[in-house]
Every structure is written in C-alpha cells, then in structure tokens.
Amino acid sequence: MLSLPQLIGFSEQNGQWFAENVSLSSIAQEFGTPCYVYSKKALTHAFDAYDKACFRKDGTRRARVHYAMKANSNLAILNIFSKLGTGFDLVSGGELARVLAAGGKASDCVFSGVGKSHSEIATALKAGVKCFNVESIPELTRINEIASSLQLKAPISLRVNPDVDAKTHPYISTGLKDNKFGITFEDVIHTYQVAHQMSNIQIVGIDCHIGSQILEISPFLDALDRVLSLIQELKTVGIAIQHLDIGGGLGIDYGGDTPPDITKFANTLLDHIEKSGFTDLEVIFEPGRSLVGNAGVLLTLVEYLKPGETKNFCIVDAAMNDLMRPAMYEAFHAIVPINSSSTDSSVYDVVGPVCETGDWLGRDRKLSVVSGDVLAILSAGAYGFSMSSNYNTRPRAAEVMVDDMVVHVIRERETLENLYQGERII
Ligand code: LLP
Numbered sequence: 001m002l003s004l005p006q007l008i009g010f011s012e013q014n015g016q017w018f019a020e021n022v023s024l025s026s027i028a029q030e031f032g033t034p035c036y037v038y039s040k041k042a043l044t045h046a047f048d049a050y051d052k053a054c055f056r057k058d059g060t061r062r063a064r065v066h067y068a069m070k071a072n073s074n075l076a077i078l079n080i081f082s083k084l085g086t087g088f089d090l091v092s093g094g095e096l097a098r099v100l101a102a103g104g105k106a107s108d109c110v111f112s113g114v115g116k117s118h119s120e121i122a123t124a125l126k127a128g129v130k131c132f133n134v135e136s137i138p139e140l141t142r143i144n145e146i147a148s149s150l151q152l153k154a155p156i157s158l159r160v161n162p163d164v165d166a167k168t169h170p171y172i173s174t175g176l177k178d179n180k181f182g183i184t185f186e187d188v189i190h191t192y193q194v195a196h197q198m199s200n201i202q203i204v205g206i207d208c209h210i211g212s213q214i215l216e217i218s219p220f221l222d223a224l225d226r227v228l229s230l231i232q233e234l235k236t237v238g239i240a241i242q243h244l245d246i247g248g249g250l251g252i253d254y255g256g257d258t259p260p261d262i263t264k265f266a267n268t269l270l271d272h273i274e275k276s277g278f279t280d281l282e283v284i285f286e287p288g289r290s291l292v293g294n295a296g297v298l299l300t301l302v303e304y305l306k307p308g309e310t311k312n313f314c315i316v317d318a319a320m321n322d323l324m325r326p327a328m329y330e331a332f333h334a335i336v337p338i339n340s341s342s343t344d345s346s347v348y349d350v351v352g353p354v355c356e357t358g359d360w361l362g363r364d365r366k367l368s369v370v371s372g373d374v375l376a377i378l379s380a381g382a383y384g385f386s387m388s389s390n391y392n393t394r395p396r397a398a399e400v401m402v403d404d405m406v407v408h409v410i411r412e413r414e415t416l417e418n419l420y421q422g423e424r425i426i
Pocket of ligand 1: 068071089112113209211212213247248249250286287288289290325329382383
C-alpha cells in the first residue's frame with residue numbers, strides 16, 4: 001500500500017504502526033490529533049530515487065530536481081530538500097518567501113503560475129530567481145516592463161501546452177487545450193519570437209506540465225516529443241534553449257495504484273531526450289507528490305460511531321479542512337486503525353465534524369474501531385496540510401517530523417487566538 005512500508009507502516013513483529021522508529025500511537029498521545037506525521041527518511045529516499053537518474057554513467061549531471069513546493073511547503077521540508085540539493089518550483093511570492101526563510105536560494109527557483117502579480121514579479125526579479133515560467137504574451141509584456149524599470153534582464157521559459165491527455169482527474173489535468181495553463185502548441189514559436197524582441201527578456205528555457213497523479217509514462221513521452229520538436233524548430237529560427245523543464249506529475253500508490261518506479265520513470269525520460277539527440281540540454285524535473293506523498297500520514301481520533309439506517313458513520317476529529325482531497329477530487333486515501341482493541345468490524349463512512357455533506361475522508365471502509373481509537377489516513381504528505389484551511393473556525397493540525405527515534409514538531413497546532421488575531425470589530 002505504501003511504497004516505503006519500512007518507513008511509515010505496520011510492523012508485524014510489534015503489531016504496531018510506525019514512522020521510522022517511533023510508534024504512531026505514541027505520537028498521537030504526545031502531540032494530540034489531528035496531526036500530520038512525516039518521515040525524514042521517506043523524503044530522502046524519494047529524492048534519492050530521482051537523483052540517481054540525474055547523473056550519466058560518467059558521473060556528469062544531466063538533470064536536476066526542483067521540488068514543487070505547493071505539495072507541502074513546511075519550512076522543515078524545504079530545508080531538508082534544499083540541503084539535499086534540490087531547487088524549487090514555486091507559484092507565488094509567498095512560496096518564494098518560504099524558500100528564503102528555509103535557507104534556500106532564489107537562484108535555485110523557477111517561478112511558475114498563470115497569474116503572477118506585479119509585486120510578485122518585481123520581488124522575484126530583485127531576488128534573482130533562475131527563471132520565470134511564462135504562460136501568455138500579456139505576462140511576458142508585464143515581466144519585460146518591470147525588468148526594464150529595474151534595469152534587469154528577466155530569464156524566461158515559455159510553458160507549452162502540449163495538448164496531451166494525461167488520463168488523470170479533470171481537476172488535476174493541465175496539459176489539454178481547454179485548460180487555462182500554458183501557451184497553445186501552435187502559438188509557441190511565434191510567442192518565443194515576440195519574447196526574443198523584448199529588450200529586457202532573456203530566453204533560457206522551455207517547460208511543460210501535463211497534470212498530476214499520472215500513472216503511466218507514455219503521456220510524458222508524448223509531451224516530451226512535442227516539446228523537443230519545438231526546441232528543434234526554435235533552433236532553426238535562431239533561438240537557443242538551454243534548459244528543458246518537464247514539469248512534475250508522477251503519481252503515487254494510494255492503495256492499489258501502480259505508478260512507475262521513480263528512477264525508472266526519470267531514466268526513461270532522460271534517455272529518451274539524449275537518444276533524440278538533445279545531449280546538452282539541462283533538464284529539470286518538478287515533482288511534488290512523488291517526493292512527499294507517501295512520506296506523510298494524518299492521525300485522527302475516533303470521536304463517535306454513529307450507526308445509520310443505510311450507512312454507519314465513523315466521526316473523527318480531522319475533517320475536509322485538514323485534508324481536502326477526498327471532498328475536492330473524490331480522492332482515495334487508505335485509512336487504518338493504529339491502536340484498536342476492537343475485533344468487531346463494520347463498514348463506515350469516515351467523516352469529519354464540518355457542517356457539509358461533502359466532509360468525508362473515506363467511504364465504505366471496513367474498520368474495527370471504537371470511540372477513542374486513533375486512525376491513520378495514509379499517503380497524506382502531499383496536498384494535505386498545504387491545502388488545509390480554517391473552515392468552521394478549526395485550528396489547523398500540528399505537523400511533526402520523525403527522524404529515526406526523534407520526533408520534531410515542525411508546525412505547532414494553531415490556537416484559536418491565531419485564527420482571529422487579524423480581525424477587528426468596528
Ligand atoms: N509543476 C507545476 C507547474 C504544477 O502545476 C504542479 C502541480 C507540479 C509541478 C507538481 O505536480 P506533482 O508532481 O505534485 O503531481 N491538489 C491536487 C494536485 C494539484 C497539482 C497542481 N500542480 C491533488 O491534491 O491531487
């Protein structure tokens with residue numbers, strides 16, 4: 001179920017759930033629930049799996065990982081990745097501030113996103129980001145004007161919409177013609193020519209990102225072929241491309257999924273690029289989910305068991321505000337009791353206390369639980385905490401990171417005062 005069961009998983013020997021060498025029950029007891037738990041080793045292993053593919057046999061580097069930090073932007077996680085040598089893919093001024101606060105460098109960041117504001121562009125330019133991944137001519141024009149006023153040159157890449165079907169959930173598919181993302185394939189060469197004429201723009205790269213939770217390699221190869229053909233065509237019109245950013249999107253196993261192995265996936269893409277004759281391109285991967293998704297779980301307490309006529313409900317203390325993925329995408333997360341004394345099982349919908357019918361975390365789950373038990377919602381490291389909110393005036397969960405036998409609090413549980421401290425009664 002988990003791709004790294006030795007790091008967060010069940011130990012047959014002890015009959016307990018562990019993150020590295022700490023039992024999840026002890027974490028729930030000490031830090032309370034809801035609580036996100038991450039394994040440092042699991043993060044490192046996932047990074048290593050990419051990094052292995054980033055070097056040629058002769059030891060020279062052929063690719064680099066830029067962690068798509070929207071998946072989980074806790075400073076501790078950014079700091080770990082930064083020390084491992086990743087760059088970052090960011091999508092807001094806020095994310096740039098986080099990278100800098102975590103000890104990362106702006107020059108290791110590519111700035112993606114379809115709606116960069118004036119102040120975000122100015123801040124990123126002054127900080128010296130590696131590249132703006134640009135999505136339209138109006139955005140190019142804005143970046144050129146701001147760079148000119150600051151007497152700087154803005155390094156840019158154009159995000160190509162390759163119009164390939166990544167066969168994923170429509171909300172997380174981004175590379176199709178009717179998505180808001182990227183520049184239509186047919187318009188790319190012209191847009192580069194426009195950029196080439198702009199005095200304060202420096203063309204450095206090309207990028208694409210076709211979607212998320214993709215479980216096959218073929219859509220990536222299709223997109224790659226389309227982008228490589230553009231690089232070739234750009235060469236003939238006198239525009240040189242130094243780096244190719246192939247985005248993120250590799251899926252993980254949420255329970256029954258069979259994603260390609262990370263190293264195999266990365267090697268296949270990189271070998272394909274080299275075999276197509278592009279041997280001096282600097283390649284960038286922008287993975288988010290596949291680096292952190294299976295490195296985290298969400299612990300939650302069973303408050304009540306509520307039998308119903310057609311459904312039984314297992315009401316827990318985590319909710320859609322803590323983990324939005326089931327409500328938003330009908331996403332599946334495996335749910336396991338970590339300390340139950342009960343052996344009687346029933347089928348439940350696992351739901352939170354939020355006043356919405358859409359507030360569910362798992363449907364039709366066979367569980368042996370009683371009130372007071374703790375459940376672990378698995379594979380919650382990506383797009384879990386980072387998409388959480390304060391809906392229903394619920395303080396956001398604590399986050400802890402296990403490093404071997406030590407548990408570090410990497411984000412304190414919010415207090416109620418935190419929630420309304422910026423509000424004023426008139
Ligand atoms: N690069 C760009 C430009 C992106 O937009 C994304 C994700 C990534 C990289 C990283 O993709 P990943 O490797 O994580 O698949 N909230 C959704 C996922 C949204 C993904 C948005 N873009 C979810 O919970 O499934």
